[in-house]
Amino acid sequence: MPLRSRTRKQSAATIKDVAELAGVSAMTVSRVLNDKDKVRPETRDRVLASIEALNYTPNLSARGLVKSRSFFIALFYNNPSQGYVSELLLGLLNRCRQAGYHLVIENCGPKESDWEGGIDAMLAASHFDGVILTPPVSDYSSVRAALAEAQLPYVCIAPEKEIGAAPFVETDDFVSAAGMTRHLIELGHQRIGFIKGPPEHGSSAKREAGFRAAMREANLPVSEECVVSGDYSYRSSLEASEALLALTQRPTAIFASNDDMAAAVIATAHRHALSVPDDLSVAGFDDTQIAATIWPHLTTVRQPIEAMAETAMDLLSEAWKADRAPEKAQGIVIPSELVIRDSVAGRKAE
Amino acid sequence: MPLRSRTRKQSAATIKDVAELAGVSAMTVSRVLNDKDKVRPETRDRVLASIEALNYTPNLSARGLVKSRSFFIALFYNNPSQGYVSELLLGLLNRCRQAGYHLVIENCGPKESDWEGGIDAMLAASHFDGVILTPPVSDYSSVRAALAEAQLPYVCIAPEKEIGAAPFVETDDFVSAAGMTRHLIELGHQRIGFIKGPPEHGSSAKREAGFRAAMREANLPVSEECVVSGDYSYRSSLEASEALLALTQRPTAIFASNDDMAAAVIATAHRHALSVPDDLSVAGFDDTQIAATIWPHLTTVRQPIEAMAETAMDLLSEAWKADRAPEKAQGIVIPSELVIRDSVAGRKAE
DNA sequence: CTGTTAGCGCGTTCAA
DNA sequence: TTGAACGCGCTAACAG
Numbered sequence: 108m109p110l111r112s113r114t115r116k117q118s119a120a121t122i123k124d125v126a127e128l129a130g131v132s133a134m135t136v137s138r139v140l141n142d143k144d145k146v147r148p149e150t151r152d153r154v155l156a157s158i159e160a161l162n163y164t165p166n167l168s169a170r171g172l173v174k175s176r177s178f179f180i181a182l183f184y185n186n187p188s189q190g191y192v193s194e195l196l197l198g199l200l201n202r203c204r205q206a207g208y209h210l211v212i213e214n215c216g217p218k219e220s221d222w223e224g225g226i227d228a229m230l231a232a233s234h235f236d237g238v239i240l241t242p243p244v245s246d247y248s249s250v251r252a253a254l255a256e257a258q259l260p261y262v263c264i265a266p267e268k269e270i271g272a273a274p275f276v277e278t279d280d281f282v283s284a285a286g287m288t289r290h291l292i293e294l295g296h297q298r299i300g301f302i303k304g305p306p307e308h309g310s311s312a313k314r315e316a317g318f319r320a321a322m323r324e325a326n327l328p329v330s331e332e333c334v335v336s337g338d339y340s341y342r343s344s345l346e347a348s349e350a351l352l353a354l355t356q357r358p359t360a361i362f363a364s365n366d367d368m369a370a371a372v373i374a375t376a377h378r379h380a381l382s383v384p385d386d387l388s389v390a391g392f393d394d395t396q397i398a399a400t401i402w403p404h405l406t407t408v409r410q411p412i413e414a415m416a417e418t419a420m421d422l423l424s425e426a427w428k429a430d431r432a433p434e435k436a437q438g439i440v441i442p443s444e445l446v447i448r449d450s451v452a453g454r455k456a457e
Numbered sequence: 458m459p460l461r462s463r464t465r466k467q468s469a470a471t472i473k474d475v476a477e478l479a480g481v482s483a484m485t486v487s488r489v490l491n492d493k494d495k496v497r498p499e500t501r502d503r504v505l506a507s508i509e510a511l512n513y514t515p516n517l518s519a520r521g522l523v524k525s526r527s528f529f530i531a532l533f534y535n536n537p538s539q540g541y542v543s544e545l546l547l548g549l550l551n552r553c554r555q556a557g558y559h560l561v562i563e564n565c566g567p568k569e570s571d572w573e574g575g576i577d578a579m580l581a582a583s584h585f586d587g588v589i590l591t592p593p594v595s596d597y598s599s600v601r602a603a604l605a606e607a608q609l610p611y612v613c614i615a616p617e618k619e620i621g622a623a624p625f626v627e628t629d630d631f632v633s634a635a636g637m638t639r640h641l642i643e644l645g646h647q648r649i650g651f652i653k654g655p656p657e658h659g660s661s662a663k664r665e666a667g668f669r670a671a672m673r674e675a676n677l678p679v680s681e682e683c684v685v686s687g688d689y690s691y692r693s694s695l696e697a698s699e700a701l702l703a704l705t706q707r708p709t710a711i712f713a714s715n716d717d718m719a720a721a722v723i724a725t726a727h728r729h730a731l732s733v734p735d736d737l738s739v740a741g742f743d744d745t746q747i748a749a750t751i752w753p754h755l756t757t758v759r760q761p762i763e764a765m766a767e768t769a770m771d772l773l774s775e776a777w778k779a780d781r782a783p784e785k786a787q788g789i790v791i792p793s794e795l796v797i798r799d800s801v802a803g804r805k806a807e
Numbered sequence: 808c809t810g811t812t813a814g815c816g817c818g819t820t821c822a823a
Numbered sequence: 824t825t826g827a828a829c830g831c832g833c834t835a836a837c838a839g
């Protein structure tokens with residue numbers, strides 16, 4: 108194990124120490140670090156050796172000070188499902204480490220209004236190099252305005268629609284929801300309940316539209332009593348599913364807009380002594396951890412959250428390279444896929 | 458909405474701008490900011506006004522450079538349950554914002570060995586002001602050694618036992634597990650299954666010990682076939698609970714060491730057409746999100762994760778104030794509480 | 808109570 | 824190809 112060479116009080120080695128040990132000037136060390144101008148290979152090697160010997164790494168504060176960069180990016184989130192944040196973090200963290208960046212998490216509070224006051228000051232104080240917005244913050248106009256005013260590069264994850272020139276990443280909610288609905292229909296379900304997400308999430312409307320499109324495509328009527336509102340929370344879906352199961356013409360399948368709500372449907376079904384999937388098929392969306400944790404395992408749509416996060420970082424990198432913001436928003440959609448597990452079955456013959 | 462006063466290209470206001478506008482020197486501004494020496498109230502007010510007018514906030518890089526501080530602290534974690542991280546984050550974030558710190562999340566990889574190489578370099582590179590360790594990283598001796606060598610203040614969350622002089626926070630796993638076991642016993646259960654956590658988590662042994670102590674206290678024998686191993690994951694508990702339910706003398710209640718594993722017990726019970734809690738009572742530990750998400754809602758032990766996180770931050774603050782590390786480790790235990798929900802019932806008469 | 812000088816560690820600009 | 828100055832924004836020391 109390499110011991111720190113500086114024995115006295117710890118105080119990390121500086122570029123000067125490295126320079127001295129290598130017998131060059133600090134400037135030369137800086138050059139090999141930043142790979143800018145060419146340095147004679149021999150010199151370069153000597154410097155590299157000294158860096159290693161001293162276990163040196165540049166001081167971010169100092170570097171940031173001269174370059175006007177902080178090497179930190181922020182993730183703005185607001186109370187999404189726990190599984191969602193966790194997976195997002197994984198993807199982000201990967202890329203961050205590769206790029207030498209650090210990630211700062213900022214919770215925006217439950218409502219947009221909670222933030223309106225502080226966002227400006229917060230942005231000014233933090234000196235982030237970039238920001239990543241997760242839904243529903245992606246659609247907070249106050250946040251986006253503040254970001255734009257501060258001329259801070261940012262990328263939105265799953266925004267409702269492209270606004271301004273901010274790059275964004277999303278999955279194809281419409282297509283995936285339609286795909287799941289088709290799956291249900293192919294299994295013989297005709298009366299399908301749907302639980303909506305909250306209007307402030309862009310994905311809600313798209314998933315609902317996908318559901319309706321597939322139904323229309325199959326010439327199946329969508330009875331409006333079968334489409335109820337939720338807000339992506341387990342609790343909201345407890346009521347919603349109760350309403351659905353209380354219908355005189357009970358649906359044979361229920362498609363919930365996310366996994367948490369699907370979990371609640373299953374709970375309600377159990378309470379009604381209904382077997383899933385024998386008496387009722389249940390489908391979710393997102394494939395967060397809970398999907399394979401509850402019983403029966405959820406048939407759902409796997410949203411590539413981690414890949415989306417990685418892509419978001421890549422988009423940020425591009426924004427830094429390009430000095431100016433691009434003319435039009437660059438949007439990347441990463442497809443989702445159907446994950447068939449145990450909560451959906453063919454409709455029983457009647 | 459207050460518009461930024463500097464109209465040209467954005468480039469945040471500096472302390473000099475503020476000083477100029479207030480008609481004082483930069484030093485004075487610095488003083489009102491850091492509240493050190495007293496500044497004449499009138500002057501102070503003028504400065505404050507200028508700060509507000511310019512929407513000024515100090516540049517962390519510059520400040521960090523002179524104070525040799527980064528204003529960032531790191532959270533080292535390793536694949537704990539998603540609910541656990543999420544709640545931890547909430548508590549940490551609260552305190553961080555209050556204290557003007559930012560939080561950096563570092564994933565340590567699934568195994569300690571994944572880290573051994575990089576930890577030194579990583580620590581040197583990051584210049585964190587402090588680190589918070591979550592289990593099982595709290596017990597990684599290589600990490601703790603590196604931290605100690607770097608003379609970086611750190612606090613451990615739920616370590617196996619106090620090692621060295623690092624402050625720590627924990628909940629009373631032993632007492633809580635014993636309490637839950639007593640609850641089961643009071644409801645008439647005598648044959649109780651127990652699913653252990655992984656040995657690398659300090660909490661595992663303590664929870665098991667609490668269980669055994671309560672059984673002994675009630676003069677109830679613990680049949681070793683009723684104590685099976687898990688690793689805090691849902692999947693591990695699928696096997697474990699299968700083994701328990703296959704016993705010729707099946708337990709009437711199962712106490713799983715955490716909620717994820719309890720969820721798997723419920724799934725397995727359902728698969729065996731066993732009703733929870735009528736045929737089998739199931740208890741968990743942690744009260745993470747899943748506890749109130751699955752059906753039936755889990756009777757569990759609420760571990761005050763958020764409060765523990767906040768306490769961890771407070772401990773760090775104290776470490777900063779005290780120039781030297783304290784002689785003996787300061788440990789704080791925050792009690793857990795029983796949360797009675799629907800997965801446990803009295804034992805049916807036979 | 809307030810201003811001045813100096814320097815934190817690094818990258819830019821210029822000259823050698 | 825390399826080095827010497829200077830300054831980024833801020834605060835610790837010391838004046839005044």
